[in-house]
Amino acid sequence: MEQKHTISVLVENHAxxxxxxxxxxxxxxxxxxxxxxxxxxxxxxxxITIVVKGDDYTVxxxxxxxxxxVDVIKIKILSDNDFVGRELLLLKVKANAKQRAEIIQLVDxxxxxxVDVSNDTLTVEICADQDKLKALTGxxxxxxxxxxxxxxxxxxxxxxxxxx
Amino acid sequence: xxxxxxKAVVNILEQHGTDIIFGYPGAAIAPFYDKLLTxxxxxxxxxxxxxxxxxxxxxxxxxxxxxxxxxxxxPGATNMITGIATAxxxxxxIVAITGQVLSxxxxxxxxxxxxxxxATAPFCKHNYLVKDASKLPGxxxxxxxxxxxxxPGPVLVDIPIDILLHEMEYDYSYSFNIxxxxxxxxxxxxxxxxxxxxxxxxxxxxxxxxxxxxxxxxKDILYKISHEFDIPVTYTLMAKxxxxxNYERNLGMLGSHGTYSANKAVHxxxxxxxxxxxxxxxxxxxxSDMYQKKTIIHIDIDPAEIGKxxxxxxxxxxxxxxxxxxxxxxxxxxxREKWIVNxxxxxxxxxxxxxxxxxxxxxxVLLCLAKHIDDDAIITTEVGQNQIWAANLIDIxxxxxxxxxxxxxxxxxxxxxxxxxxxxxxxxxxxxxxxDGSLQMSLxxxxxxxxxxxxxxxxxxxxxxxxxxxxxxxxxxxxxHSGVCLKSNPDFMALFASYGFKGARLYDKEKIEEEIEKMLxxxxxxxxxxxxxNDNPTIYx
Ligand SMILES: Cc1ncc(C[n+]2csc(CCOP(=O)(O)OP(=O)(O)O)c2C)c(N)n1
Ligand SMILES: [Mg+2]
Numbered sequence: 001m002e003q004k005h006t007i008s009v010l011v012e013n014h015a016x017x018x019x020x021x022x023x024x025x026x027x028x029x030x031x032x033x034x035x036x037x038x039x040x041x042x043x044x045x046x047x048i049t050i051v052v053k054g055d056d057y058t059v060x061x062x063x064x065x066x067x068x069x070v071d072v073i074k075i076k077i078l079s080d081n082d083f084v085g086r087e088l089l090l091l092k093v094k095a096n097a098k099q100r101a102e103i104i105q106l107v108d109x110x111x112x113x114x115v116d117v118s119n120d121t122l123t124v125e126i127c128a129d130q131d132k133l134k135a136l137t138g139x140x141x142x143x144x145x146x147x148x149x150x151x152x153x154x155x156x157x158x159x160x161x162x163x164x
Numbered sequence: 165x166x167x168x169x170x171k172a173v174v175n176i177l178e179q180h181g182t183d184i185i186f187g188y189p190g191a192a193i194a195p196f197y198d199k200l201l202t203x204x205x206x207x208x209x210x211x212x213x214x215x216x217x218x219x220x221x222x223x224x225x226x227x228x229x230x231x232x233x234x235x236x237x238x239p240g241a242t243n244m245i246t247g248i249a250t251a252x253x254x255x256x257x258i259v260a261i262t263g264q265v266l267s268x269x270x271x272x273x274x275x276x277x278x279x280x281x282x283a284t285a286p287f288c289k290h291n292y293l294v295k296d297a298s299k300l301p302g303x304x305x306x307x308x309x310x311x312x313x314x315x316p317g318p319v320l321v322d323i324p325i326d327i328l329l330h331e332m333e334y335d336y337s338y339s340f341n342i343x344x345x346x347x348x349x350x351x352x353x354x355x356x357x358x359x360x361x362x363x364x365x366x367x368x369x370x371x372x373x374x375x376x377x378x379x380x381x382x383k384d385i386l387y388k389i390s391h392e393f394d395i396p397v398t399y400t401l402m403a404k405x406x407x408x409x410n411y412e413r414n415l416g417m418l419g420s421h422g423t424y425s426a427n428k429a430v431h432x433x434x435x436x437x438x439x440x441x442x443x444x445x446x447x448x449x450x451x452s453d454m455y456q457k458k459t460i461i462h463i464d465i466d467p468a469e470i471g472k473x474x475x476x477x478x479x480x481x482x483x484x485x486x487x488x489x490x491x492x493x494x495x496x497x498x499x500r501e502k503w504i505v506n507x508x509x510x511x512x513x514x515x516x517x518x519x520x521x522x523x524x525x526x527x528x529v530l531l532c533l534a535k536h537i538d539d540d541a542i543i544t545t546e547v548g549q550n551q552i553w554a555a556n557l558i559d560i561x562x563x564x565x566x567x568x569x570x571x572x573x574x575x576x577x578x579x580x581x582x583x584x585x586x587x588x589x590x591x592x593x594x595x596x597x598x599x600d601g602s603l604q605m606s607l608x609x610x611x612x613x614x615x616x617x618x619x620x621x622x623x624x625x626x627x628x629x630x631x632x633x634x635x636x637x638x639x640x641x642x643x644x645h646s647g648v649c650l651k652s653n654p655d656f657m658a659l660f661a662s663y664g665f666k667g668a669r670l671y672d673k674e675k676i677e678e679e680i681e682k683m684l685x686x687x688x689x690x691x692x693x694x695x696x697x698n699d700n701p702t703i704y705x
Contacts, residue, residue, distance in 0.1 A: 012344070015295070020285055027286055057471075064468035070290040070310060073344035 004033060005059045006085060006155050008163045009048040009066060010074040013039065017071045021048060024069065030054065030062050034087070034152035045073065047163075049154045076163040078155055085155040088127045090115070091137065094144035095122040103143060110136045121146065169300050170195035170328040173261065174203045175336070176304045182232050184208060184223065184587050186216040188243075190236020192263030192276060195328040208587055208616055211608035213240050215580035217247020217318075218606070221256045222584030225567050226542050226592075230311050231258045231584065237265055238276030241322070242283065246574060248318045249287035253571025254402060255375060257316035259307045267295065267324040281322050289317030297330035305338045314347030315466040316379060349465070349482030351490050359478050360494040362459050363435060368503045369395050370433035372418065374441020375402030375570070376465060380485040382440065383407065383562045385492055390414075393495050395437075396504045398426035400447045401555055403440070404566040409559035415507065419447035421552045421702055424512045429504060435459040440484035442466070443473040444571060450474050463487045513556065515701065522671045523697040526550070526625055530557035532676050533595070533623065536684055539563045541593035542585045546578040546602030548632035550625045552702040554597045576605030579622075583609055586618040593684070598624040599631065600653055613689055614663045621683055622660075622667075622691040628653055629698040638699070660691045667691030 011017045018037060025032050033051035040047050052062055063075050095103050096119075103122055107114060112126035126136055130153060137148065157163065167175075173196060177185070184206045189197045200207055210216040213235040220231030231251075235244050241262040251258045264270070265277045270293075281293045290310050292303050300323070307319040363369055377386055377399075383406055390397050390413050398418040399406050407414045416423035418430055430436070436458050441447065443462070448455075450473045461478040462470045470479045480487050519525050530553055537543075543558060544567040545551040551568055560566060567585060569577035582596040603624060613620055625631075634648040660667050667690055670679050683690045 010344075016281065016285075016293070019282065023285055061468070061472065064472075067344075067346075068466070068468055070342055070345050 001055055002053060003055075005052050005054065006078045006083065006153065007050045007052060007059075007062065007066075008076045008078055008155060009050060009072060010040070010163060011046050011048060012071045012073060013044050013046045014071055017046070018048070020069055020071065021066065024065055025052075025062075028061070028065060030058060034150075036152035036154050038154070049152070051153055074163060076157075078157060083155045083157050085129050085153045086127055087130055087133060087153040088125070088151040089133045089137070090149040091124045091126070091140065092146045092148075093122055093124065093140045094120060094146060096120055099143055103140065106136070106139050112136060166331050166333055168195060168199070168328065169297050169323065169330045169334075170199040172301050172334040172336075173304055173323070173328070174199045174205065176301055177205055177232060178203060179336075180308050181229065185232040185234055186210050186219040186223070186584065187234030188213050188216055188236070188240055189234075190240050190263065190276070192237035192265060192325045193234060193240070193261075193328070194263070195325065196234065196261070196263065208583065208612065210580065210583070211611050212606070213243035214247045214576070215583070215606055215609045215612065217244050217251060217258065217260060218574075218577050218580035219584035219587070219612075220258050220260075221247070221251050221254075221577075222544060222567050222581030223588040224257050224584075226565050226585045227588040229588075230308055231256065232261070233258065234261050236263045236276070237280075238278045241280035242278050245284060245287065248284050248320065250569050250572040250574040250577060251318040252287040252289070254569065255316050255379065256318065257311040258318040259304075259311050260318060260320040262320065262322045263328065264293065264322045264324040266326050268326070270324065281320065284320050287318070288320050289315075291320040291322065293322045294324065294327050297327045297332060298335070300327060301334050301336050302338055306340065306342070309340050310342075310345070314345075347465075351482060351486055353490070355478065355480065356487075356490045356494055359461055359480070360491055360496070362461070362478075363393075363437065363491070364496050364498055366435035366459065367500055368433045369435040369437065370429050371395055371397040372430070372436060372438045372441055372447070373397055373399040373403040373406040374439060375400065376440020376463075376484045377403050377406045380440060380465075380483055382485040382488050385485065385488040386439070387411070387562070389488060389492050389495065392492075393498060394500070394502065396429055398422070398429060400441050400444065400570070401568060402570045404555055404568075405560050405562060405564055408561050412507075413504075415504070416509075417555050421446070421556070423556065425504070425507045425509070432503070433458060436461065438462045438464075439488060440464060442469040445473070448474060517700055519700060520697045523695050523700075524671055524673050524676065526553045526694065526696055526700065527557050528673055528676055529623065529670070529680070529694050530554060532680050534558045534560065536680050537564070537595060538593045541595055542567060542589060543595050543597065544568065544578040544582040544585060545597040546599045547573045547575045548599040548602060548630065549627070549635065549700070549702045550597050550599040550602070550631075552632075553625070575599075575602040577602075579603060579606045580609045580612075582620050583612050583616070583618060586620055587616065593621065594619070595621045595623065598622055600624065600626045600628065600650055600656075601630045610660070610663045610665075614665070618689065619687060620689050622689065624656060624691060624693045625696045626653065626656065626693055627696040627698040627700070631698055631700075632702070634698060635701055635703070639703070656691070656693050665689040665691055667693060669693045669695065671695040
């Protein structure tokens with residue numbers, strides 16, 4: 001069955017690693033939903049969080065093929081309820097003086113922030129799981145969304161388990 | 165000692181026992197060629213960088229060492245790509261070294277700059293662009309280690325010219341440590357026990373041997389299992405030579421161009437033990453549902469191959485040799501009935517095709533050739549009908565070696581591969597089976613053969629056609645032959661003679677044996693040009 005899977009990958013922080021990983025996905029026809037990269041506490045190691053769509057066979061292949069990349073140190077497929085996933089969204093919405101209050105109210109409900117304001121726009125920042133981002137975006141849609149920027153999801157396991 | 169990077173590379177090649185390398189020079193790699201002059205390593209100047217990689221491949225396959233090939237930056241490096249991709253598909257250990265433009269110029273599209281690490285990433289086991297001279301020795305060592313361990317494969321090292329020229333005290337101490345690279349696998353005895361139990365219970369077990377049997381040195385243990393426990397074997401193209409072709413339980417090659425017995429056995433068996441093979445689509449029809457009804461055990465060193473193309477009941481991830489030994493130790497003598505009896509091999513290879521006047525049947529040539537070659541002769545093939553005929557008709561022994569491009573099916577592989585085979589095995593007979601199309605894809609390597617004074621016996625099947633594609637068009641496109649006619653072939657005899665090679669043209673069945681004997685007893689490169697009917701099929705129906 002097709003569904004989203006979140007994969008946490010530790011890689012050596014070498015030049016070209018990202019292109020190897022991205023290349024592998026396109027080459028083998030895997031669909032990336034999102035991809036986020038950053039250094040870990042060890043500057044020689046980076047973490048890539050990948051959200052991929054596919055059935056069990058696809059995820060198994062993704063993980064095995066990633067494992068074959070020499071720069072990949074470790075892979076963990078995060079199981080659904082066992083991790084906290086967050087994504088940052090910056091969203092610029094049309095807002096004249098009259099609409100401002102209504103938008104700010106919505107933003108408050110979502111515990112999001114206003115990070116920039118101009119005569120006819122508001123820029124909203126929200127860091128949450130993907131469902132919340134979708135919900136807020138939906139509510140702001142009628143005002144006229146001008147631009148959105150998303151980071152892709154990062155995820156960490158719940159409890160004491162780590163991918164290290 | 166203060167040395168430059170080029171010297172450091174040469175030193176490490178020597179440390180790894182590299183005695184011959186195949187290459188082509190140019191400006192960016194010139195510092196390396198300079199240091200080669202004072203080294204014990206022999207350089208074979210090929211005529212095209214692709215040939216250099218194929219030669220390194222032939223060398224690696226027949227010597228058990230890592231093949232090394234060299235090219236300059238830009239076009240030299242890009243010429244290597246087909247060779248690298250070919251080696252990657254067939255899991256051949258190769259270290260390819262390319263020169264690169266100055267580090268400071270990379271990315272500026274300077275003369276002969278090409279992003280070869282980017283271009284070859286999909287076809288390499290791993291590759292490196294060296295950015296720091298002090299890491300150079302470690303990287304070359306790592307390249308050898310990666311190429312030759314686990315599932316072997318090509319590794320490319322791209323070295324900017326300033327690094328080749330960089331003078332410093334190079335540190336050669338080295339310990340292999342790549343945290344994410346696993347190449348040794350434990351055997352789970354419980355799993356082996358379970359596997360042996362299902363094999364013991366099976367009424368119709370069959371082993372499919374893949375190329376991993378050859379590369380892991382498992383021919384002996386394969387024979388022992390087959391012989392002692394009465395299990396028939398079929399092989400993929402990459403595993404030809406895993407067992408003596410005349411051994412009674414050897415059913416020949418399987419798959420789209422395999423033998424009737426082999427394919428029937430795959431169909432009829434109740435258990436398949438796939439050993440060291442990647443379940444490629446020319447050997448397995450993974451769209452078929454017949455595999456679901458069988459117990460499938462798959463041994464492979466590459467976990468990503470297990471379960472990729474067919475669903476497997478027992479995943480044995482590791483070295484084929486280790487697993488086969490473990491299985492052999494636990495199998496019980498069974499009282500199962502022989503389920504394959506009296507394979508009628510000659511009848512199977514009987515073709516109803518009638519050859520036109522003035523042509524000979526490749527079968528007659530190859531059957532005769534098999535009778536006369538040395539027990540340790542090395543055979544290379546091209547791609548096409550010539551390859552399938554060679555695979556199905558030359559009966560070889562386990563002491564023979566069969567060198568061919570399987571996964572990629574690269575025309576123009578065989579002749580340069582034979583250069584590598586002969587360079588690494590001067591004492592052995594090397595026979596190159598050629599097609600007229602494929603030969604002309606690597607024709608220039610005749611110059612290498614001449615310059616190196618290699619003694620290669622060339623059997624050229626001249627059907628004035630791209631026979632394999634022509635056959636496909638006959639079968640699938642109602643004989644609409646398009647773009648497959650090689651009407652203007654050169655006078656091959658005159659062409660070979662211009663390189664100083666002897667030879668004969670063969671179109672009379674009566675002369676086959678005499679000509680083959682003449683060829684094999686001649687000292688030096690000799691060509692037997694066999695005139696073949698272009699309707700002669702590979703698939704007998
Ligand atoms: C580089 C490359 N180009 C194209 C093909 C497709 N192809 C496969 S077999 C074949 C014909 C080979 O002709 P020849 O070498 O004369 O062999 P024959 O089949 O006639 O024995 C071709 C064109 C290929 N395998 N490799
Ligand atoms: Mg031909």
